[in-house]
Amino acid sequence: MNNLTVYEKNKQPRQLGELVGSGGQGNVYCLSENPNILVKIFNADKLKKRGDELREKVHVQTQMRDLIENRYLTWPQIEVFNAKGEWIGYAMKRAKGVPLSKLAHPMLYRKYFSGIDRRGIVKMLLHLLDTVEKLHQKGICIGDINLDNILGDSTSFKVCLIDTDSYQIKSATRVYHCPVGKPEMTPVEHHGKDFKTITRTVESDLFSLAILMFQCLMLGQHPYSQIGGGNPVENLRKGNFPYGKGGAPPGKAGSLPPGPWYIIWSHLTYNVKTLFIQTLRYGVRDPSSRASISEWKDTLEKYYWAMNMEYNTSEIRPAQPKPSQEDEE
Known part of the structure; x- marks a missing residue:
């Protein structure tokens, strides 16, 4: 005391x-x-x-x-x-919950989110999207979106946002910028600039949100991790998103790194994968093409339904790839 x-x-x-x-x-x-x-x-x-x-x-x-x-x-x-x-x-x-960095982790999720499956993760992401949407409607951008400033509750499947004093807000006379951020979560248009002077946008938040949701669904794996090339920040700047059709052959430079990543990716619905590709490949240079919150909510709600109907697995770490479909990414 x-x-x-x-x-x-x-x-x-x-x-x-x-x-x-x-x-x-x-x-x-x-x-x-x-x-x-x-x-x-x-x-x-x-x-x-x-x-x-x-x-x-x-x-x-x-x-x-x-x-x-x-x-x-x-x-x-x-x-x-x-x-x-x-x-x-x-x-x-005081917020209730555990940082999502412990959910988006290949081992720690078992300890801190015991018993959770993919449906629980999707419910938390849907609640996160609802909260961010309310902020955007008030002209507020988060800016520093990362796994440590969002807490998840494995009982209610709700999330709580912390460190809100860093958010970009507006008064009648000025904009108060978000002065902090992580390069690996930041859209390319804001790289190499002083966070204290950057004006965040809905589109910049959408890019960071897509990375965070990818990490939550993929055991913490960063979407721009790959064999060869560079680190995730360098690959982000180049738009080198290795998932989906047309990527490098397995084991070659630019392909998925060793691990269960292809298996997990294969079990996402086609529409979930499409929004990740739309945002993290094509949306790198074109902010207007980044998936909106309404698109994400609609797609994740349908993903949740597909898991309830057992069309898609709700396992966090499935053992085998999903049988391929002709239209699958």
Whole structure:
């Protein structure tokens, strides 16, 4: 237990409890009186460099009541201050779940998502798409989409989005950019640029979402991993997506890496594979061709139905390829 105290705007003191997380931006504590509320305190160097911008952005977020009330977003709720009245961070609700990086993993999914099958994964992806769609409808882009800032619940098959203070939002007078990102999750049009100045778009989010969904359905495998060529970031920049018809022969440069990847890919429905190819091959250079959220929702709902009807397997790691069909990718 620590003795840290923070203050609301009205100078009401709040005692902080245990430290539950720390990172480059700051530390996160639970509220002593209510462990379901977390308080994020930014590091002194962050406040020195970007304190005014951070405060402005968080203040705008605390005015978005519908997003605060959304149980699947850890949205900034209340600004917090130190004893001197200086702004230092904000309070938010505590998220429930496990990072999707433990679902999109060939071993860890068994431990952290015990008993889950492909239907459970698809249900979580559908819920994720619903939440992202609500954000996009409000003109908000996530930007830094990755497996560690989305938590999945293996009981409810819902997901909760965390680190929402990095999202790109707009006020009446300015755009607050998403200043962070991972190259392996970032569309090529934003490579080599300063994240702090990039204006994210629905299309850039769609590209990153496709990579994340691919990883969730493919045991964490990155869609641009392949034999030879380069690392996933280099292959992404070239649009070298090795799945689907017309790819390199097995074992040759540019083909799928060793592992169960072809087997898993073969069991996806034709339409799921088509949307991945549309987005991750042709959509690399043409953002307008990236599959929309509505397309993904329709296709994944039909995939879920096909698994329920046993037309497609619901196994996470099937042992044999699906018998080929003439129209299969």
